[in-house]
Amino acid sequence: MSTPTQTNPMATGGDDFSLKAILRPLMAIIVGMIMVILDSTVVNNAIPKLVEYFDTDLKTIQWTVTGYTLALSAVIPLAGWMADKFGSKQIFMITIALFTIGSVLCGIAQTPEQLIIYRIIQGLGGGMVGPIGMAMVFKLAPPERRGSIMGVLGIPLLIAPAFGPVLSGWLVDSVSWHWIFIINLPIGIIAFILGYKYLPKSDRHAAPHLDVIGMCLAPIAFSMLAYGVSEGGTSWSKASTITGLTVGGIALILFIFVELAQKQPLLELKAFKSSDFTRSIIMTWIVQLPLFGTMLIVPLYLQGVMHYTALETGWILMPYALCAGLGMPISGRLFDKIGARPLAFAGLTVITISLFILSGISVDTSLWVIILCICILGLGMGFTMMPLNTHVLNSAPRRLVNRVTPLTTAASQVVLSFAVAGLTGYLTSQITSHAESAGADANPLNAVVAGYGDTFFLSACIVAAGVALSLLLRKPKQLEEDGTVGGDNPDPAMMGH
Known part of the structure; x- marks a missing residue:
């Protein structure tokens, strides 16, 4: 059953279509998605300040990131069901409101435990904004214009991660860490108002x-x-x-x-019956694990060891996102010609080299060496992630393709949480181990730097395993599944089931 709703004249195609016709609803979606993406990038740069402010340890504060990502992974698979049950516009606005409320609560948190809980609230809201927003854009644009419209959507979403650490650094240094969350209040209000006024009413379907x-x-x-x-x-x-x-x-x-x-499972695990799919998604996890963890570890090193401010750290990290943005479109064009294997091999190789260089870090290491490694990491990520993600979808059994997106998206958030928890825990233990081995008279900074070197070395070894596995990638064979799986997702854009 579905309730009567307005039809969407913008999605009918024809010569009268123009970008101007879709601009207002597109702006509502972009503002909401940028808010969530920025929040995912601003917190890493503020971690050292949060440790200092709450007078706690890294193992506790890292749960502000881990709790958030686990909350994201919990709700991402529900996006399709919620949109079918209650309507895309309604759920988009509710999740924007929940994320904004969670942001304000984070900004007034008095203890690390409160901050972790409020970050989970943020994640419960933010997890659906991206999937539902992308699905609405897919529906708004006529088929012959979807590529260009999705390209317009991608520009600000690509730029936002580059400026997130800089914005975070400026707020932490010039105002206070509270504002990295409170700044979402006006952005959230704008997104909510734009969504209320300009997003078309959406159909409600019989939810599975x-x-x-x-x-x-x-x-x-x-x-x-x-x-x-x-x-x-x-x-x-x-x-x-x-x-x-x-x-x-x-x-x-x-x-x-x-x-x-x-x-009708929450996550379609039957896709793992395809050996091509299993190999490619394991490869993706191997790339994500050290990269996610490293981009939390590097700000800690820059501020805790090299004594750069949060703002300076943000500028230093910017080349990572810019180089990744440079590599993605190039790898996209090359993927169509040569496939995933050579791109994954090349990208993972340069990532491994960069991490091995970082593993030799010392108190005398030049900042330019670190910036060079950050640039190489970004390029490697840009050349690796898009081909691997596309290869994952191509490797999935054809009947399950629409259900694989929530599986891979949720899995990425789980891997991120494991990367943050695992590498920060390993970093702490290695610093303690080196300090105990060196004795009371040794310079404690040497133990700290050695701990970071060990953590980068572990990350390099993980990626090196991915280099070897990349040689096993092959052109996937699309497999037809029998009728044991429930019907296909009626909306291929919706990242839910």
């Missing part, structure tokens, strides 16, 4: 069965595993580590069994 058991098991599994990995950075034998990994492992096993038995 909601996988409630899977929805409950997934957050338990991923959050407890992330907690166990974080605690393991200190000691793999202590009770909290064993408890986290055990509870998370049991929940994950139950989640897998439940999802495989469901006709």
Whole structure:
């Protein structure tokens, strides 16, 4: 069933279509998505200030990032169901409001525990903004103009991550860390008003069965595993580590069994029956794990060891996003000609080289060496991620392609949370180990720098494994599945099921 709604004249195509006709609703979506993307980039640069302000440790504060990303991963698969049940416009506005409220709460947090809880609220709102926003743009544009419209959408979304660390640095240095969150209030209000006025009313469809058991098991599994990995950075034998990994492992096993038995699962795990798909998505995780973690570790090093301000750190990090933005369109054109394997091999190789150079870091290492490595990391990411993501979709069984997007998007957020929890825990443990080995008379800075070097070396080894695996990539064979899977997603743009 569906409720009567306005039709969308902009999506009918024809010669009378112009960008101006879609500009207002497009602006509402862009403002909302930029707000969420900026928030994902501003917090990393503020981590050292948060540790100092709350007088706590890195292992605690990293949960402001880990909790946020786990919340994102929990709600991303629900985007399609929520849009079908309640309408895309309504859910987009509700999630914008929830994200904005969470941002204000973060800005007035008095303890690290409060900040972590409020960041989770942010994540619950922010997780649906991107998938639903992209789906609405897909619906608004006529088929023959979708490429150009999505290109217009991509420009600000590509620029936002480059300026996020700079904005964060300026706010932290010139005002206070609270404003990296409070600044979302006016942006959120603007997005809400634009959405209310200009987004077309959306149809409500008969929503499919909601996988409630899977929805409950997934957050338990991923959050407890992330907690166990974080605690393991200190000691793999202590009770909290064993408890986290055990509870998370049991929940994950139950989640897998439940999802495989469901006709309409929360995440379509049947895609892993394709060996091509499995190889390519594991490759993607291998790239994401060290890159996500490194882009949290580098600001910590720049501010904690080299004593740059948050604003200076933001400028230093900007080349990463710019180089990634430069590499993506080039790799996109090359992918159509030569496929994923040579691009993944080349990109992963330069990432590995960059991380190995960083692993030799010392108190005398020049800033220009770090900037060069950051640029190489960005280029490597730009040349690797788009081909791998496209290869993942091409490798999925044809009947499952529409359901693979929420799987890969949610998995990316889980990998991000593991990267942050695991690498920050490892960094802390290595610094402690080097300090204890050096003795009381040694310069403590040497132990800190050695800990960072070890962390970069671990990241380099992970990516090096990806270089070897990239040689196993092959042109995927699209597989037809039998009728055991529920019907196709009626909306190929919607990142839900």
